[in-house]
Amino acid sequence: MVPDQPGSLGAVASAVGMAGGDIVGVDVVEHRADGTAVDDFLIDLPAGKLPDTLVSACLSVDDVDVEFVGHYSPGAGLHRDLEAVEAMTEDPRRALEVLVDLLPGVFRSGWALLLAADGSTLRVERAAGGAPEADGYEAPWLPLATAARLPTHEGWAPESWHDVVAVGAPVASTGQTVVFGRDGGPRILDSELARLAHLVALAQVVGRGPQSPGLGQRERQHLGGSGVA
Secondary structure, eight states, rough: OOSTTTTTHHHHHHHEEEHTTEEEEEEEEEEEESSSEEEEEEOOOTTTTTTHHHHHHHHTTTTOHHHHHHHOOOOOOOOHHHHHHHHHHHHHHHHHHHHHHHHHHHTTOOOEEEEEEOBBBOOOOEEEEEEOOOOOOOOOSSSSOOOOEEEOOTSSGGGGTTTEEEEEOOTTTOOOOOEEEETOOOOHHHHHHHHHHHHHHHHHHHTTTTOOOOOOOHHHHHHHHHHOO
């Protein structure tokens, strides 16, 4: 998290460089009303360097805080929103399944699920990553009317969900639900929840095939400017 003002990103980038980190990519994830922004740095760290070095470097910059540090191996399949949409258009009949497969890379999450339309019963149609057990449990939050954060500490949830932060978005045309989650955090931002809803809506557009309008300029601008959390 950095002050949302000119020079902040440059100051963090300089500190990371001084610590030996090579910045591969930066995405602005969220602008906040309090004058701060959440940015996602993808950094290549030389062998022998510990992530703690980068954390200390970032914290040396005034008013900067580090919310989460994750590790990604080379070729880990990280994606941007627009790349996910392009992949869906290559296989439109499987647009929702393709989206679920790519969500862990888009949101830096641990896993994603496509749930069948089956009232309040969890029925998994597609799973990506190390998703927790779900089939057959009764979830009081189903069916979803809008994209929402999911209660994972209530009585319905099996133990494998208790340390999870998760969000879901309904597939309006079919009654299915798309979910992604992180085991142990970090928290899912409001902007990420909005992006999930947008991607699910686009998957429905793509899935309807050539007879439906293609992506307009507004949608492409939205996706092109989206960050990856």
